[in-house]
Amino acid sequence: VGKPTHALLVHDDGSEEAVPDVAAGIGRDWATENERGQLELLYDYRPELLPSGQWHGDGMWRYRDLLPLDDRPISYPLPVGGTPLIAPPAVRDELGLPNLWLKDETRGPSASNKDRATALILQQAMTSGTRRVTCASTGNVAVSLAVGAAAAGKEAVTFVAADVAASKLRLMLQSGATVVKVEGGYEAAFRLSRAAAREFGWIDRNTGVNPATVEAKKTAALEIWEQLGREVPDVVVVPVGDGPTLHGMAKGFREIVACGASQRVPRLVGVQAEGCQPIKHAWETGERVRPAISATIADGIAVSRPVSGAAAVRDVVRSGGCFVSVSDTQMLDAMRILATRGGVLAEPAAAAALAGLLVALERRLVGAGERIVVLVTGSSLKTPEFLRAHGRVIEVDGDLDALRESLG
C-alpha cells in the first residue's frame, strides 16, 4: 500500500514545495520538519481508496486507506467519527433554509471535533514506546488529548494559557493530564509545547503542525459526502481559529474529486470571531496572515497567530467561497437557535458557523435554497458559562390549578 505516497510543504506565502521520500517517513518528526511550512500528505488517488458499501454510522477508520496508517489493526479503544448529519426541521423552518444540515461533531468522547485528530495521533502513538503526548490548546484540544491519552494508556502534557476556561481545565485534570499553564497566552503555550516535544522526544499533537491532525479532520468531509448519498453539498460553513478544521474539510472534499467520485468541491465559508479575525483580514487584503488581537467569548477560535492561516485562505479561495466574521452576540443567538430549534448544544465557537451562515445569507454570498452543511464543532456542555435561559421556570406547590394559571 505505502501511504501517503508523497507530500507538499505549503509555505506561509502560499507557495508549495515537494517533499521527497514520504512513504518511508511515516512516524518521522513531522513537527520539526514542519517549521518550514505546513506539511500536507498526499496519496496515489484512485476510486478504490474510498470505502464501498453503505455507511451506517461507521467511525473514522472507515477511511483508513486515506489515512497515514499502516496495516496493523486499530488498537485505539474509543470509537470516533461517524457523527450525525442532522436535517433539522424546526431550524430549517425558522430560517427558511430547506436544504440545511448540521454535522454534529459534539458526539465524540470529549464532545468536540478534536477527538478525530486525537484518535489518529494516539493510534499512531500506541504502536510506539513513547509515553508522553503533548499539545497546546485554547481548551478543546487539550480536553480531547487528556481523555484520549487516558484511554490509550499514555500521559497527556497539555500547554494552556493561564486564563484557560476553568470548565475545560477541570476536565483535563479529571482525566489525569499534566497541565502546563504558560504566561503569554496560547502562542507562548504553543511554542513551549513544540519545544518540549522536540527536547524530550514526546509525540507532538499540535494542530496544524502534525499533519495527521488535518488527515483526521478530513474524515468529517468524507462522512458528509457519504451521508448525503455520495453527493457533495453546495456550501460548507466552518468555524476558523487556527485553520486546520477548515483545511481538513477542504482537503477531504478535494480528495473525493481526486478519487474520481465528484466533479466539484463545495464552496467553503470560513467564520471567524469579530474579536479575532486575522485570517479573514488576510483574505480581504491579500496580504500575509498577521497577528491579531483576541477578544471574544469563543475560546475555540480565539487564535491571534494562526498556524494554518495561509492554507485556510488558499482553500477558501480555491473553493470559490468566502470568509465572514460574527460578533459574540451573534454566536449566542445562534446557540439559542441550535438549542431551542435543533436540539443541538453548541458552544460559542461551534455556533459561530451558523451565525456566519446567517451573515453570508444576508450578504447574498450563499443562497437560501442551496444545499448547506454547517459544522458544529463542540458542545456547550463544556462551556456552562455561556448558557442562557431561553425557557422559563415556574414554581408551584403541587397544585394543578396553580400550574394551569402559571402556564397561561
Next chain:
Amino acid sequence: VGKPTHALLVHDDGSEEAVPDVAAGIGRDWATENERGQLELLYDYRPELLPSGQWHGDGMWRYRDLLPLDDRPISYPLPVGGTPLIAPPAVRDELGLPNLWLKDETRGPSASNKDRATALILQQAMTSGTRRVTCASTGNVAVSLAVGAAAAGKEAVTFVAADVAASKLRLMLQSGATVVKVEGGYEAAFRLSRAAAREFGWIDRNTGVNPATVEAKKTAALEIWEQLGREVPDVVVVPVGDGPTLHGMAKGFREIVACGASQRVPRLVGVQAEGCQPIKHAWETGERVRPAISATIADGIAVSRPVSGAAAVRDVVRSGGCFVSVSDTQMLDAMRILATRGGVLAEPAAAAALAGLLVALERRLVGAGERIVVLVTGSSLKTPEFLRAHGRVIEVDGDLDALRESLG
C-alpha cells in the same frame, strides 16, 4: 405486522395480568392505564424480528421490529443509539478484568441513556398533533426531553425538585423548556407531571409509566449482543434509581432468547447508592419496595419511591444476579478510574455501575474472568461539581529548563 401483539401489567407485588387488545392500542393512554401497575409490551417473538447483517454503529431504529412503531418513516431528527462498546485496555489492566467492556451511553444528543426513550416517545409524538410533552426528572431525563423536544418541534414541560442540580437546570432552559419546580421533591414532581399530562392532554414521557421508555432502553441490550458478535455477556452491571434502565436491559436480553438467538440471559447486577437503596432493600428482605431516604451525590439514581422497583427485583432474581450498593466515595473513585484509565467521562450515577462491580467482585458475586459489561449511563460534562483533579497543574514562564524541573 401489528406490534406489539400483547401486553402484561406487572403489579407492585410482582404478579402479572394479561392486557387484552394491545395491538389496537398503540397510542392510547398507557399512562392512565398504568396506574394499576407496570405495563410491559410483548411481541410475537421469532428470529426475523432481530436485525440481520452487520452492525456498524447503526442507531436504535435498527431494532424497530421490536419497538412500538408503525411503518411510517422515522422523522425524529436526532440519531440516537449505536453507542460504543469499549474494550478499555488500561482499565482492564488496572482492575485485572480481561473481559470487561464499557457500554458508553454518554454519546447521545444530551449525553445520557435517557436519549433513547426520549427519541422513541418523540417519534411517536411527531405523528400526533399534541404540542406539549412532559416528564418528571432528577435531572437527566428532563435535559434529554428538553433537547429532544426542541429538535422535534415540541414544547417540553419538565417537572423537577426545587433543589435540582443547577448545571442540569441551565441545560433545560438553554433548550427552551418550561421547567416546573415542585416543592416536595422528585416524587411530588412525578405526581404533578402525571396529573398535568392527564388533565391537559400532554404526552407523558414519565419513566416507568409510559412503556415506550422501557422499549427504547432495551435497545442498549440488543446493541451489546450485536457488538459482542451476537453473544450475550456473562454479567451486565447497571445503575438503578427508578428501575427502568435495568428493566429495559433485562427485557432486551429476554427478547433475544425469545427470538431464538441465545440460550441464556446475562446475570444482572443492579447498583444503588448507599444513601438511597429502596430496591436493594426489598430484594434483600423479600418485602415490597418501600420509600427510602435519599442522601447521595448521584442525582441520577436518587429515587426514594421507585416506579419500577418490583420489576427490577423480579428481573434481577430471574437473571440469577444480585443488587449491591456503593458509597459516594466509591462512585468518585470509579469516576477517577473511568476518566484516567478509560477516557470515559462518567457522572456519579453512571460511575456507580463500575463501583458496584468492584463490590460484587470483592464479594465473589462476579468472577474476574467473566465477560462483564458495565453500563455508563451519563456524562460528567453535566455534573462539573463532581470533577476532581487527578492530574496536576504546573505554572511556567515559557522556559524549557523550568519545565523540565517541574516535571521531575
